[in-house]
Amino acid sequence: MRLAHTWSVALFGVDGVPVEIEADIGGGRPRTQIVGLPDTALNEAKERVRAAVRNSDEEWPDQAVTLALSPATLPKGGSGYDLALACAVLAAAEIVPDDLLGNTVLVGELALDGRIREVRGVLPALLAARRIGLSRAVVPKATLPEAALVSGIEVLGADTLAEVTRWLRGEDNGLTAPDPAVPPPEPVAPDLADVLGQPDARWALEVAAAGGHNLLLIGPPGTGKTMLARRLPGLLPPLTQDQALEVTAIHSVAGMLRTESPLVTIPPFIAPHHTASRAALVGGGTGIAKPGVISKAHRGVLLLDEACEFAPDRLDALREALEDGEIRLGRRDGVVTYPARFQLILATNPCPCAPPRDTDCTCTPAARRRYITRLSGPLMDRVDLRVRMRPITRMSITDDSRPEPTSTVRTRVRQARQRARDRWSTQGWTTNAEVPGPYLRRELALPRQATALLDRGLSTGAVTARGADRCLRVAWTLADLAGLEKPDADHVAAALDFRDRRAA
Structure with missing residues (x-):
């Protein structure tokens, strides 16, 4: 018996840290131990990996097995190390050759029958592997479209551990290469022509889109606040390649990617319910914090509909992210930083009773003030545009009053954004709001x-x-x-x- 090693990746936020996995066999009674600060899920990998190896018609060593994950001082968690652990043990037991393992990163969770299950964070994991010079990656077949987004590294997909062991032995090349990338279909965005009236609010929405500014829409129910806010993403230009990879990495860690179109090319639009917790908004969890909705809306739009129904502490938790464009979350296993540069759109009624006309309001002045002051002064200081919306007074549309469609407004927005991008290109900013x-x-x-x-x-x-x-x-x-x-x-x-x- 001898030592063998392979590679996997630990994720800290959207940053990957390559982890070298060493396997040593011998030196005591049969047992398996993992060292290197594993969490509970990783510690349980011993049983998953052993069963997967046996059910793949391979022999588990009948001796002491020690698996060391380096750097040893880095906390590690999750089930994405399973495939690398299994291959390291089989190579140390001389059941499979280790020729291909030294330059390969292995990512995937093992089922008890040897199937390889998909895991989150494949994109940032492969970016980290490429950064240290690894030239090959084996990932779950279901994540191949996501893995293929990383250039400069050979990507192979596998459905089972048996396929990987045959590949290591050189018996056949049963691993799957990714299909050629197919551009996703252009999404159909809601049209601004659907919104009646509200010229001031429409102009404010255009300004917000052109400069990346935050916006407050306040007015009675039924005046089109939510309709306008949901039409903002249709005015924004597509993400650049670097921005798309940045957003896709966050969505990969959050488990939001779609297999058919893994690359996020359009600005995301996120609209949480007003009962969302503070951790759901900014991110949280035990061990290493997970991204919240403000990070999922990175480079896109975050709509807080019925904003005054959100608890004040939830709203005020957004203040630092609005200023810095990122959120720093400290938990038991360390501090992670998630990008959070989003456009905030607040939509709210002026008071709790929210009648169609202000003259019909039954709220006391104190109740109205208490309601609207849930939007604190420091938060409102970070909102660039504030618009009071009025009730709709006419439903009929004439040729003179026909609203502009999204396509017309989008042209002006993109021209304005291009002027700003040209002006700030040497400094690295893309919008005036930055x-x-x-x-x-x-x-x-x-x-x-x-x-x-x-x-x-x-x-x-x-x-x-x-x-x-x-x-x-x-x-x-x-x-x-x-x-x-x-x-x-x-x-x-x-x-x-x-x-x-x-x-x-």
Whole structure:
């Protein structure tokens, strides 16, 4: 008997850490132990792997088996190590050759009968393997489309452990190569032409799409708040290749990928129910925290419908992510960071009774204030655009009042985004909402006459310093939509008007 080793990957958030698995056989009575900080699921792999090996017509060593996972100080968990553990033991027992194992990463959970089950996080796992120079990967066949997204590494899929052992012996090449990638069909987005009236809200939605800004829609039921919010993703441009891989990695860890179209190419749209817990929103769990809905909405849209029905602590938990574009979660086994750069859309009624007209409201002033102040001041300071929506007064549509379709608005949005992308390309930003305020004030400072109204708002306390920075970002977006090189006083005034507290 001798030592053998192979490779698997530990996941920390969306970052993979290659794990070398060593197997040693001999030196004591028959037993199997795993060292290297395994969690309960990984410790139970001993029984799964032993049964899978026996049921694949292979012999489990009748001696002491020691499996070491390195780096030893790194906590490890999950069932994705099963396939690598089985192959390491069989190679150490000289049942299969180890020629192919040294440069191969193995990912997959074993069933008791030897079937290889799919696991989460295959994409970030293979990205980590490629980073250290491994040239080959064996993954569950069901995850081949996802694994094929990683270039520069040979990917093979297997249904059973027996297929892998035959491949290691060189008896046949029963492993499956991925099929050629097929572009997913273009999704059909809801059309803006379905929304009647609301010119102010439609304009605010266009500005939000063009600059990546956060938006509050407030008004009575039935005015189209949710309809408008659900049409925002249709205005946004497709994700770039780097953004698509970034979003796909998060969805892979969260188990949200579809086999038929694993690569996420369009901005995600996530709309949690108002009863969602704080951990569901920002992420959580024991051991290593799992991603929440704010990370699943990365590079896309997060809609909080009936926002004032959310508990205040849930809403305030979003504040740091809105500012930083990421969320840091500390749990027992370490701190992980998940990307969380999303557009926040808040839709809410103005009061609990929510009548069609404000004059019919039966709420007391204290009740109305208590309801709307669930949207705290610090949270609202991070919302760039606030719009009060009015009841619909006419259902008939004439040629003069026919709403613009999504295709028309999307063209203007993409032109504005391209102007912003060209302007910020050397700094790495893609939208105006990502640009730090100090950079706008120092490097691209506007003339004093253009910012006079904003300075007055600061001096009177009508706007905070953070709010002033956000007004400048909105002003740049308005200039991009107008096709101008830089904002003027009218754009700054319009941006400040969007932050009018009376809209909330």
